[in-house]
Every structure is written in C-alpha cells, then in structure tokens.
Amino acid sequence: MEIPRHWRLQKQRYSLVGEVCPHCQAKIFPARDVCPECGGEAKKPFAFSGRGKVYSFTLMHSAPAGFERSTPYTVALVKLDEGPVVTAQLTDLGTKHAEIGMPVEMVTRRIREDGDERGMLIYGYKFRPVMQS
Amino acid sequence: MKNRDDIIIAGIGQVPVGEHWELSLRNLAARAMLAAFKNCGELKPQAIYAGSYLASVASGQANLGALMAECVGLSGVEAFTTEAGEASGAAALHLAVQAIQSGYVETVLVVGVEKFTDVVGSEMEAFISQSADSDFEGMQGLSMTGVAGLVMQRYLHEYGVPRPALSAFPIVAHANAVNNPYAYFRRAISEEDYQRAGLVCDPLNLLDVAPYADGAAAVVITRRAALPKTFHQRVVKVAASNLLTDSLSLHDRQNLIGFDAARLSAQYAYEKTGMTPEIIDLFEYWDAYSIYAALELEAAGFAQSGEGWKLGQDGSLGLRGRIPVATLGGLKARGFPLGATGLYQVADAVTQLRGEAGENQVQGARVALVQALGGAAATAVTHILESE
Numbered sequence: 196m197e198i199p200r201h202w203r204l205q206k207q208r209y210s211l212v213g214e215v216c217p218h219c220q221a222k223i224f225p226a227r228d229v230c231p232e233c234g235g236e237a238k239k240p241f242a243f244s245g246r247g248k249v250y251s252f253t254l255m256h257s258a259p260a261g262f263e264r265s266t267p268y269t270v271a272l273v274k275l276d277e278g279p280v281v282t283a284q285l286t287d288l289g290t291k292h293a294e295i296g297m298p299v300e301m302v303t304r305r306i307r308e309d310g311d312e313r314g315m316l317i318y319g320y321k322f323r324p325v326m327q328s
Numbered sequence: 329m330k331n332r333d334d335i336i337i338a339g340i341g342q343v344p345v346g347e348h349w350e351l352s353l354r355n356l357a358a359r360a361m362l363a364a365f366k367n368c369g370e371l372k373p374q375a376i377y378a379g380s381y382l383a384s385v386a387s388g389q390a391n392l393g394a395l396m397a398e399c400v401g402l403s404g405v406e407a408f409t410t411e412a413g414e415a416s417g418a419a420a421l422h423l424a425v426q427a428i429q430s431g432y433v434e435t436v437l438v439v440g441v442e443k444f445t446d447v448v449g450s451e452m453e454a455f456i457s458q459s460a461d462s463d464f465e466g467m468q469g470l471s472m473t474g475v476a477g478l479v480m481q482r483y484l485h486e487y488g489v490p491r492p493a494l495s496a497f498p499i500v501a502h503a504n505a506v507n508n509p510y511a512y513f514r515r516a517i518s519e520e521d522y523q524r525a526g527l528v529c530d531p532l533n534l535l536d537v538a539p540y541a542d543g544a545a546a547v548v549i550t551r552r553a554a555l556p557k558t559f560h561q562r563v564v565k566v567a568a569s570n571l572l573t574d575s576l577s578l579h580d581r582q583n584l585i586g587f588d589a590a591r592l593s594a595q596y597a598y599e600k601t602g603m604t605p606e607i608i609d610l611f612e613y614w615d616a617y618s619i620y621a622a623l624e625l626e627a628a629g630f631a632q633s634g635e636g637w638k639l640g641q642d643g644s645l646g647l648r649g650r651i652p653v654a655t656l657g658g659l660k661a662r663g664f665p666l667g668a669t670g671l672y673q674v675a676d677a678v679t680q681l682r683g684e685a686g687e688n689q690v691q692g693a694r695v696a697l698v699q700a701l702g703g704a705a706a707t708a709v710t711h712i713l714e715s716e
Contacts, residue, residue, distance in 0.1 A: 204463060225464050233579060250584070251485070253477025254530035255469060259454035262469040267530075270470045272478055272579055280579040282465045282478075295485050306467065319467070 197209050201317055206240075208319035211301055213279065215241035222277040245301030246325070247275040252285065252293040261307045273322050287323035298325040330716070332553040335425050337565040337713065338435075339368025339548035340675040345512040345663030347445050347540045353387045354378075357441040358399040360544035364437065365400070368548040370556045373437040376400075376407035377424050377495070379417030380441050383409075385455050387443045396439055406433070411667070412571070413459030413702030416440065417545065418670025418709035424549055425569040434554045440668035452540070455667070459703040461577035473493030473537055475578055475704045476617035477529035483585045484531065484621055487634035491531065495522040495564040496640025497621040498535045498660050504647065507655025507687045510672070512541050512663030514563035536618040538658075543665025545672045562682040567695075568597035568712040576706045589612035590614075590627035595701065597710040598629070605629040608712075610680055610695040611650045612673040614701040615659050625653075627705075628697060652690045655680055670709060681715035 206212040213224030218235035222243070230237040252271035255262070262268070263297045269285040271293060285293055286304055299322035341363025343356055344350060351359075367581075376396050384390040412419035417440025424436035444452065452475075457466040460475055470484075476556050484491060498517060505511035517535060525533040549566065574589035575581055582588065598604060611628060611680070615621035622636035631639055644650040651652030656662055656676040677696035679685050685693075698711045 200463075213594070230412060231575075251478045251482035253481060253532070254527070255471070255474050255477075256526075256530065257453070257473065257528050258450060258570070259457050259466070259471045260450040261454065263450050263528050267467065268469060270468055270474055270478070272482075272584070280584070282461075282470060282577065282579045284468055295482070297371050307469065 198315065201228060209303055211243040211245050213241050213243060215239050221280060224275065224279040224281055235284055243275055243277055247273045247322070249293060249297040249299060250274045250280055251295060251297055264308070272320065275298055284321045285323065286321040291324055299323060299324050330552065330693070333429070334552040335428055336550055336552050337365040337547055337564045337566060337674070337678050338371055338550050338555065338559065338561065340546070340678050341367055341595050342510050342545040342672060342675050343543060344510045345541045345543040345665050345672070349445065351542065352397050353389055353441060353443040354395055356443060356542060356544035357396055357439050359545040360441070360686070361396070361400045361437060361439050364546035364548050369434050369559050371548055371550055371554070373402070373405065373435045373548060374433040375405055375427060376402065376437045376439065377420040378407065378409045378441065379420035379615055379667050379670065380409055381411060381413055381416045381459070382442065382455050382506065386447050386452065415700040415702035415707045415709045416667030417669055418673070418700035418711070419571055419707070419709065421547065421549070421671065421674060422569045422571050422709055425566055428549065431607050435547060435548065435550040438671065439544065439546040440671035442666040444540045444542050444665060444669045450469060456540070459706065464579070469483055471529070472574055472703070473532060473597060473617070474529045476619055477532045478578060479585055479704060480531050480619035481615070482600065483622070486585060492523065493535065493637050493641060494618040494622065495519055496645065497618040498522060498553050500640070500645050501615060501654040501658040501660035504655055504688055505661030508656040508662060511646070511661055513656040513657070513661045517668050530618060538616045538660045538664035541663040541665050543663060543668045543672065545668055545675050547671060547674055555712045563716045565714050565716065566680045566711060567714045568600040568710065569643050570592045570596050571707065574706050576703065578704055585623070586633055587623045587627045587701070587708065588702060589708035590624060590699060590705045592649050593708040593710040594628040596698070597712050601712055603695065603712065608651065608695055608697045610655050610677065610690045610696050612655070612677050612698040613653050613658070613698060614699055615654055616664060616701070620701070621653070625697060628699065647688060647690055655685065655688055655690055673698045673700060674711065674713070677713050681713055
C-alpha cells in the first residue's frame with residue numbers, strides 16, 4: 196500500500212539528494228522546490244556529502260509502531276556540513292554515548308520493518324560516528 | 329468597553345478526561361455538547377465546528393460534522409471538522425470566532441473530541457506522530473515525545489539548565505488537578521516521584537510527559553447582542569483569537585529551541601488587545617511536556633529565551649504566584665486528549681474568569697491567556713479571554 200510513497204523518496208533516502216538554490220546558493224534538504232532562505236524556486240538536485248555534527252539527540256525507550264523491536268535507539272538532529280539539519284537515527288555507536296557536537300557520517304541501513312504479513316523493509320540514511328584514522 | 333458585536337463564551341461543557349471504555353467518540357462528544365447547552369441557557373447554534381485530530385484513524389470515523397449535529401438533535405445545520413494536529417479544538421474555536429465576526433452566523437457550538445483508548449500503544453504513538461513531518465521525522469522512528477526529547481536535550485545544553493529544575497512544571501500541574509473533577513490524575517506528585525520516574529525519550533522521563541486519554545469538551549459562543557435575557561452567567565469575552573504556523577518539522581526551523589509561532593501568536597494577541605504579559609492573570613499553557621511549559625512561558629513574554637525554567641524555581645507559577653499556570657491541572661494532570669485539549673483549556677480559563685474554580689480560584693482573575701500547539705508549535709493558537 197505504501198510502496199510508491201517510499202519509492203518516490205529513494206534518492207533522498209539512499210543518497211541524501213536535496214537541492215541547491217540557483218538564486219542564493221543555499222543547500223536544501225529535504226528537497227521542496229522552494230528555497231527556505233530566499234523563497235525563490237529551487238529545483239536543481241544537490242548531493243550532500245553526508246557529513247555533519249550532532250545538534251541534539253534523544254534515546255527512544257518507547258517507540259511508535261514499526262520501531263518497537265529497535266528500542267532503545269537514538270534519534271538525532273544532525274547539522275550537515277553544507278548547512279541544513281536532518282532528523283535521523285544514529286547507529287554503530289558501540290560503547291560510545293551520543294554527544295552534542297559529535298562528528299557523524301551518513302550510512303544506509305534498515306530503518307523500519309512492518310511486522311505484518313505485508314512485511315515491507317524500508318532502507319534509508321542513518322548516521323554513525325566518524326571513524327578515527 | 330461593551331460592544332454588541334463582542335464575542336461571548338456563553339456555555340462550557342466537558343467530560344472527565346480519562347479511559348472511557350464504555351463511551352465511544354460520539355458518546356463523549358454528545359455529553360460535552362449537551363453540558364455546554366445546559367450551561368449557556370437558551371441559545372441555539374446555527375453551526376457546529378468540531379475539532380478532532382485522529383478520529384478518522386483511531387475511530388475509523390470521518391465526516392464528524394454530520395455526526396456531531398445528529399448527536400445533539402441539530403441535524404441539518406452547517407457542521408464540519410477542523411484539523412490542526414493536537415491544536416484542532418482550539419483551531420475550531422478560532423474558526424467559530426471568525427464566522428461570528430464576519431456576520432455569517434450568530435451562535436456556534438464548538439466541540440473538541442478525541443477517542444484515544446480504542447487503539448493501543450505503539451500504533452497510537454505512530455498516529456500521533458502525524459503532526460510532525462511524516463516522511464522525514466516519523467519515518468526515522470521519531471514520536472512526538474521524541475521530538476520533545478530533542479528540544480529538551482538542546483535546551484539543557486544551550487542554556488546550562490540543571491536537569492531537575494524541570495520538575496517544577498509537573499509538580500504544579502498535579503497539585504492543581506487535585507480539586508478538578510474533570511482531571512485524569514487528581515493526585516499531587518513530589519520531587520522524589522519525579523526523580524524516580526523512568527526514562528521515556530531520554531532526557532524526558534515519564535513525569536515530563538502529559539498523558540494521552542479520551543475526552544471531549546465544548547463551548548457555545550455568540551455575539552453579545554444575541555445573549556438571551558435569561559443569561560445568568562458572568563460574561564466572558566473573547567478578546568483575541570489567532571492561529572499561526574511554523575515549519576512542520578523541527579529540523580527546518582530557524583530557531584529549534586524557541587517556539588516562534590507561539591511567540592508571534594501571543595504577540596499578535598497582545599497587539600490586538602493592547603495588553604501586555606503584566607496584565608495576564610493566568611496562563612493556560614501547553615504543557616504537553618515539561619520542556620514545552622518552559623518554552624511557552626518564554627514565547628508568551630513571561631521570561632527571556634532560556635529562562636522560562638527559572639519561573640518554576642521561585643513560586644511564580646502557583647495559584648497565588650505572579651503568573652498562575654495550568655490552574656486546573658493543565659495537560660500534564662488534567663490529561664491530554666489530543667485535539668480536544670484546546671477546548672478543555674478554554675473551559676478551565678472560563679471557569680476561572682467566572683470565579684467558579686473553587687479552591688483553585690485565582691483571586692481577582694479577569695484576563696486569561698490560553699495557548700494550544702499542534703506538533704512542536706508547528707501550529708500555535710492563542711486566545712485571550714476577559715471577564716466583565
């Protein structure tokens with residue numbers, strides 16, 4: 196039932212594609228065809244680097260339907276290096292605790308499973324701590 | 329100054345907020361509407377505006393206008409639903425005020441109704457998250473409580489707020505609910521209870537979160553000129569009514585830890601009436617989460633950004649304090665019946681302004697500020713009510 200709804204967002208979900216405003220060069224995510232900075236039309240695709248920093252986070256002990264099996268999980272506001280803020284789960288934290296200011300990078304992971312017989316698996320972006328080299 | 333065209337709240341009606349296993353959506357709404365009729369005397373509405381957020385998914389029922397009219401024997405009148413997330417009831421009242429101001433109708437019955445307990449746990453949590461951005465917040469596993477967790481974490485960080493300070497908001501709300509027969513949790517809580525509460529969306533704990541429940545509340549509003557001679561209530565006027573929006577998602581906000589829509593909405597209401605925060609005798613604020621209570625105080629001009637929490641530390645918020653809040657329990661202890669909540673807030677404010685709040689009466693209460701939010705203040709609805 197919901198398949199087209201997820202399919203149409205695949206570029207955004209899998210490769211963090213947003214837009215860049217031709218008028219003021221603001222980078223936009225999610226794509227919306229209108230620049231939130233200057234109000235001009237903005238339809239030019241722009242692929243984000245996927246790097247950013249944690250702006251805030253919450254540890255979800257109580258989850259909405261479709262996410263119960265993942266608790267507890269961390270949802271963060273990630274401020275991307277290019278400007279916009281995106282809402283996403285943090286992953287691969289291991290023994291680390293999420294922290295405001297923590298550098299993170301985008302990875303593609305399973306986001307949600309519908310537990311019923313239709314059983315759709317949805318993939319998309321999550322963010323993990325940047326590996327120390 | 330009395331004007332024939334003043335908008336008057338002539339009647340209020342409510343059912344106790346709670347788990348009403350024996351009552352359906354229509355039973356709840358009918359009881360609130362009939363109570364509001366009894367309370368207003370002989371007025372007959374020409375329209376019914378219903379505020380409901382989740383009736384179509386939680387009760388499988390849409391087209392509530394026709395249902396509401398039928399429930400109270402008014403089949404045939406103009407009636408429909410307004411939806412503005414959790415602020416739906418307040419939005420319906422705003423619409424009714426405009427309809428009367430325009431001259432289109434004279435008297436409107438406004439009802440807010442939500443049936444919460446027919447759908448369990450996580451599924452309902454997913455429905456409720458519809459007042460955030462479904463594709464880009466809900467799909468990441470974020471609930472409305474999670475959104476509040478994000479706001480709170482950043483607020484604590486940015487302003488260096490001591491975590492326990494937020495306990496003041498639920499403690500005040502619970503103390504005020506004890507004497508309210510319509511409240512869900514009629515018991516006080518202590519600092520220790522708060523410290524012991526389990527984490528829900530860390531840093532939010534269970535006692536930071538207003539409890540969802542079933543409920544319905546209704547008001548009858550009319551023009552002053554239409555008040556019947558037999559009208560025996562103290563007159564309460566709607567001095568200001570407006571609704572503003574911000575971006576739907578938190579991540580698109582210019583200001584992630586200040587409720588800009590709520591701030592501007594309060595500001596417009598002050599400008600419209602020539603009032604200032606100093607004139608407000610009580611504030612029925614939107615304490616869906618204790619962090620929102622702090623942000624509401626900032627948005628409405630009672631504190632600077634980052635300092636709303638301080639009002640909880642010096643007794644300002646009590647019934648005899650500088651700015652009494654949640655005077656009959658607020659969302660936290662009266663309960664949070666989603667789209668119906670905005671009209672419970674109005675009913676509480678009217679109860680105070682009529683001097684009918686009993687042991688919880690705010691002495692000399694004449695002006696009340698009432699604010700309802702949809703989502704994390706993606707929608708903000710402000711009413712200023714004034715008694716004569």
